[in-house]
Amino acid sequence: MRSGYLFGNKRDGNGSDHVLQLGAFRLAIFEKCSKANSGDFGIVFDGRIFNSRQLSFQLDLENASDPELLISAYRKWGIGFPQHLEGEFAFALWDRLTFRVILGCGIGGTFPLYYGQRNEDFFFARALRDLVTEMGIPPHINENYVARWLTLTSVESDSTFFENVFRMVPGSILVFEQGRISRELYWRPEDINQVHLTDSHEYAERLTDVMKLAIKDRLTKSSSVGTMLSGGLDSSTMTSLTAEILRNENRRLFAFTSVPSRSIANFCGRFGNEGPAAESIAAMFPNIDHVLVQNGRHSVFSLMDLFSSRQLEPVANPPNYDWLYEICLQARNREVDTLFTGESGNLSVSYNGFYALRSLAMERRFFEIVKLSGDMVRNGYRTWRNIANELFGLFIPIKVRSFLIRALFKKSSDSPGDPIIRREFAQSQGLGPEAYDRFLEGRHVNSMRVLLLRRPEVPSIDEAFRQVTGVSRIDPFMDRRVIEFCLSVPLEYYSEKGLPRSLIRNAMKGRLPEQVLNERRRGLQAADFYFHFKREREEAFAELARLKKVDSIVRILDLEKLEKMMNWSKEQIMRHGGMPGHWTKLLRFFSLGRFLRRVEDRSLFFEYDKFSSVQS
Numbered sequence: 001m002r003s004g005y006l007f008g009n010k011r012d013g014n015g016s017d018h019v020l021q022l023g024a025f026r027l028a029i030f031e032k033c034s035k036a037n038s039g040d041f042g043i044v045f046d047g048r049i050f051n052s053r054q055l056s057f058q059l060d061l062e063n064a065s066d067p068e069l070l071i072s073a074y075r076k077w078g079i080g081f082p083q084h085l086e087g088e089f090a091f092a093l094w095d096r097l098t099f100r101v102i103l104g105c106g107i108g109g110t111f112p113l114y115y116g117q118r119n120e121d122f123f124f125a126r127a128l129r130d131l132v133t134e135m136g137i138p139p140h141i142n143e144n145y146v147a148r149w150l151t152l153t154s155v156e157s158d159s160t161f162f163e164n165v166f167r168m169v170p171g172s173i174l175v176f177e178q179g180r181i182s183r184e185l186y187w188r189p190e191d192i193n194q195v196h197l198t199d200s201h202e203y204a205e206r207l208t209d210v211m212k213l214a215i216k217d218r219l220t221k222s223s224s225v226g227t228m229l230s231g232g233l234d235s236s237t238m239t240s241l242t243a244e245i246l247r248n249e250n251r252r253l254f255a256f257t258s259v260p261s262r263s264i265a266n267f268c269g270r271f272g273n274e275g276p277a278a279e280s281i282a283a284m285f286p287n288i289d290h291v292l293v294q295n296g297r298h299s300v301f302s303l304m305d306l307f308s309s310r311q312l313e314p315v316a317n318p319p320n321y322d323w324l325y326e327i328c329l330q331a332r333n334r335e336v337d338t339l340f341t342g343e344s345g346n347l348s349v350s351y352n353g354f355y356a357l358r359s360l361a362m363e364r365r366f367f368e369i370v371k372l373s374g375d376m377v378r379n380g381y382r383t384w385r386n387i388a389n390e391l392f393g394l395f396i397p398i399k400v401r402s403f404l405i406r407a408l409f410k411k412s413s414d415s416p417g418d419p420i421i422r423r424e425f426a427q428s429q430g431l432g433p434e435a436y437d438r439f440l441e442g443r444h445v446n447s448m449r450v451l452l453l454r455r456p457e458v459p460s461i462d463e464a465f466r467q468v469t470g471v472s473r474i475d476p477f478m479d480r481r482v483i484e485f486c487l488s489v490p491l492e493y494y495s496e497k498g499l500p501r502s503l504i505r506n507a508m509k510g511r512l513p514e515q516v517l518n519e520r521r522r523g524l525q526a527a528d529f530y531f532h533f534k535r536e537r538e539e540a541f542a543e544l545a546r547l548k549k550v551d552s553i554v555r556i557l558d559l560e561k562l563e564k565m566m567n568w569s570k571e572q573i574m575r576h577g578g579m580p581g582h583w584t585k586l587l588r589f590f591s592l593g594r595f596l597r598r599v600e601d602r603s604l605f606f607e608y609d610k611f612s613s614v615q616s
Contacts, residue, residue, distance in 0.1 A: 114128045172187075260528035296529075420561050544566070
């Protein structure tokens with residue numbers, strides 16, 4: 001979908017004030033939605049409403065379209081009406097009676113929405129590129145957001161990499177009225193009450209029901225569907241349930257699995273080839289067409305340029321873009337227009353109990369702490385020292401804890417995001433060396449999960465993949481009903497008998513192979529990235545030389561440290577967390593530096609052909 005929407009204090013041919021102007025788009029627009037509206041309301045809408053039948057009954061409407069339902073819901077419930085909606089959507093609603101514009105985004109964030117204000121004019125668009133172009137404002141870099149992106153503390157921000165340009169946070173609304181903007185979250189699942197069921201079996205059954213409902217609502221009769229299938233619990237669960245539903249409709253499912261181009265069985269305690277596990281899942285369903293997709297077909301720097309130009313923000317995890325892009329291309333070649341992912345599963349359906357003990361302590365549930373701790377130690381998933389470190393984190397200040405970690409365990413306590421950011425720059429933006437730890441300090445684990453589920457950049461990533469490849473990536477596990485149920489489950493059921501991810505394991509018994517259900521190791525996508533990156537080292541050093549010539553980048557990034565890390569030996573890399581973390585971190589900072597340089601020389605704003613094929 002292209003979109004470029006502009007609202008401002010303009011006059012139409014009849015001299016009427018406050019007219020909604022719409023640019024190029026393919027969206028439903030209703031200025032006269034029903035006889036009750038009398039031309040007083042208009043809406044621009046994209047997405048799907050899953051509970052339309054229920055809404056139609058509540059609103060006493062028959063055969064109403066989704067945009068008509070939203071207008072009627074607004075007339076009945078006012079600006080808080082999105083809390084009555086189940087679905088994936090973005091909208092802009094115009095109330096001619098109050099001269100008010102309301103923007104809204106669904107929970108899952110599948111459809112991004114951006115906005116900005118210049119004097120009395122208010123701009124909004126589904127694509128950040130369109131918004132920056134329409135506003136006509138020089139795109140100045142927002143350095144505070146750059147610092148937060150580098151230190152991994154930008155997840156709750158509505159800012160973008162450009163000053164005075166903002167994005168809608170999933171599950172929020174914005175009201176523009178009388179020249180002023182007000183924002184609020186209409187969805188606050190962190191406050192949801194616990195659901196108390198009989199036992200773990202009942203929790204598992206309920207989870208299965210809500211997952212299948214979320215998948216069914218996203219299946220359409222007209223689209224060909226695929227899944228991104230790894231050897232992990234999230235994508236295997238998604239693939240298994242989708243195949244089960246489609247089998248009952250005599251429909252087939254394509255399942256795409258990324259595999260390394262060379263034999264890599266184990267890598268830093270993780271399994272590097274997820275092909276065999278994925279094949280065992282596909283073998284359970286005769287209606288699955290399993291496609292193995294080799295990693296390493298594209299240039300990581302070319303993909304950085306392609307997607308950062310579409311998103312107008314740097315690629316956060318460049319090593320994974322090669323196989324993600326190739327899977328989408330392979331899906332398009334097979335006329336698959338929708339790919340289901342399970343990317344949010346770690347925070348919802350397959351949450352592993354991380355920080356559960358600390359959160360149980362915050363709830364003063366000491367009996368559960370003792371029981372769960374003993375189970376974890378007996379099953380070999382945790383040590384008493386590790387448990388003590390988690391619990392004492394409630395009482396020991398961050399600086400003291402960082403010192404103790406360095407002194408006792410000979411480990412670096414650097415935050416995950418800040419090794420290559422210049423500390424002077426971070427401090428100038430109010431972010432110290434423990435920025436990430438401070439960001440999470442004192443939060444209940446459910447609050448942390450919601451914070452990460454609301455990551456505002458995810459919609460723009462999915463939109464960029466759709467624009468570039470024509471394939472929509474959709475995550476049913478971001479469904480509101482799925483997330484709310486998962487947050488209502490007591491924490492101990494995610495680590496029952498000390499077993500991490502026990503809720504999803506219980507739910508998928510008999511639906512997944514035992515080797516997948518019982519696998520303790522994590523899979524590692526792009527395990528062979530290091531080998532493929534060798535051919536791009538020359539470009540990496542050339543890019544480093546270009547970055548050193550840009551004063552703003554020299555002030556933000558510690559390029560000397562970046563260069564040293566490029567020349568680390570395998571032994572040095574292993575001492576600092578291992579290959580996977582090293583290359584992800586290194587390329588993340590290259591991605592940001594290249595993005596900032598391309599903003600400076602204006603090459604970022606060059607258009608790419610919609611279906612560009614990046615050659616290796």
